[in-house]
Amino acid sequence: MxxxxxxxxxxxxxxxxxxxxxxxxxxxxxxxxxxxxxxxxxxxxxxxxxxxxxPAIRHLPRVVEYTLIVLWDIVVANVQVAWWILFWKVERLRPSFMTVPLDIYSPEAITMLAGTITMTPGTVSCDLSADGRALLVHGLHAPDVEETVAGIKDRYERRLREIFG
Amino acid sequence: MLTLIAEILVALLIVIGSTFALIGSFGLIKLPDLATRLHGPTKATTLGVGAVLIASMIYFTVLEGDFSFHELVITLFLFLTAPLTANFIAKAYLHRHIRHDDLPSTNREEGWATYDPPGEEGPLAPTQNPVTEPPARTPAGGA
Amino acid sequence: MIDLALLYGFIALALALLCTAWRLSFGPTMADRILALDTMVIDTLALIVLYGIHHGRSVLFEAAILIAMVGFISTVAYCRFILRGDVIE
Structure with a gap:
């Protein structure tokens, strides 16, 4: 180009x-x-x-793959959250705050990750640490915090690191 | 035949979309505090409106016969802005009602950006929490 | 069929607006009220689009996009005010 x-x-x-x-x-x-x-x-x-x-975008096919994955996850997230809201007793939910340490550096990548986290299953990104190296995430139902954080890092952050480098 | 399929699709999308919007808004009432309430509107309502907009797109293109795709503007706009508004509302809530010590640690030298303005020197002192009001009251006990 | 779906949509969205109105008037914190207003804007947006389908006119689209933009900007402005207003105090 x-x-x-x-x-x-x-x-x-x-x-x-x-x-x-x-x-x-x-x-x-x-x-x-x-x-x-x-x-x-x-x-x-x-x-x-x-x-x-x-912003340097490398690997355009990865962008398409990432977009499709996120769109699919948004639909799944909606069904899941709707199910929780409608049919679960409030006491059964285990909401908690968690810290997601970041391995990506560019502001665009962090913005994308925060937006993705907000739109996908049961998690909303609330704040960024002052040095920009960790995200504060709130989970609607996160009984196992480590597993949720590992899921976010593996599913989204790894792909964003490949896209933005 | 095509119009029948389109009609079914439009009706289905309208029903699904408005149901999701209703569930998202219902979550506002049912869930116990703001951090959990954020989940309903940001997800369910956004997808609900997205479905209704796609229904409108199909309706005007196939059934009314004038090619229409500008609903995509609103859908894109909503999907881009929903995370931003959620983030801002969460930050406002943290700022007013949650103490920095109650949040999990950043595992870094600096604290969360809402409490610890970026760029300033040194870690956040533990007594520096700008809590001006007591923590959120429950709706039942609210004055 | 579409008329029936539209009827259902109007009823569901009216109920959704009632839910947000409840949270708007009784929400214990300021952030709850902002969230309720933001949700209300999105529900109203859906209502306008349904109304456009009901009348078979896409003229209402401009109203919808205006409401979407004004809603987003006012939410962000209100949150900024809460975040920064206290800093000035």
Whole structure:
């Protein structure tokens, strides 16, 4: 991808903005595509101070795999949480806070991990440690804290480390 | 035939979506404290609205005959913002009602960011907890 | 069939709104009320979309996206106020 010229520093943002413009227009026309691409080039230039460097995404197939896994987990998470809310007595739930130590460093990867944890089974990420090396996670039903933490690290964090490096 | 399948799909998605939204909101009443209550709306309600929006997309595209996909904007927006709002509400709750000592340790030199502003020197002193109100009262005993 | 599903959807969402209203008025902490408001916004969003299907018009989409954005921003702003307001004290 040798698109990193002076005008196109963030090809990903350009594509996302153009796609969003088309979604808002609710139809695909030549004018819409051109206007979307124009906005996609101009807006990153205009706001370039906010993104000094583009996040390095390696291994694009991994991104697709990760997205599919997370989407599937969101559906499973919903059924599970709905089941707990409807049919379990409140006393049977074992809610607890837990600490997830992080092995990933880039802010994008940590943000993705925190969002994923919130959307997937029975866990919500609540806080980050001040040095950014640990996540505070609340589990709705986590009788075995170590197992939940190990599950998060194995299922999501390992894949994010492969994606963001 | 196609319209029949589409009708069944739309009806099913509407029923599933609104059921999930109802369960998520019901969790607000049933669950005992805020940290557990967060789980209901962030998950169930978001998926419920997502299902309803997809139903609307199929309805307008197949049954009304005008191609419509801008519901995807709202779905994407909700799925991106639900973790953020959950995180902010959790932080506000921690800040007001939970002492730093009651949380599990970070296993690091610095504490959790809500109590210990990042970048400052030194670990958090144990007496520094900014608790201004007593811990959360239960709804039954609330004044 | 869709009409029946819509009827069920309206009833379920009305009940959901009642649940959030209960939590909004009796929620013991401020964070509970913010959470209830946020959920209320999302439920209202679903209600608007269902109303759009009911009338067969997609004009209401703009209202839905506006509510989604205003709801998100007000939730975040309120939480920021709680988090930072105490710092200033």
């Amino acid at each position: 040798k698109l990193h010229g002076r005008w196109l520093r963030h090809p990903l943002i350009t594509l996302v903005l153009a796609g969003f413009w088309l979604l808002l227009m609710n139809e695909i026309t030549l004018g819409g595509v051109l206007m979307g691409l124009f906005l996609g080039v101009v807006i990153p230039l205009y706001t370039s101070r906010f993104w000094p460097e583009a």
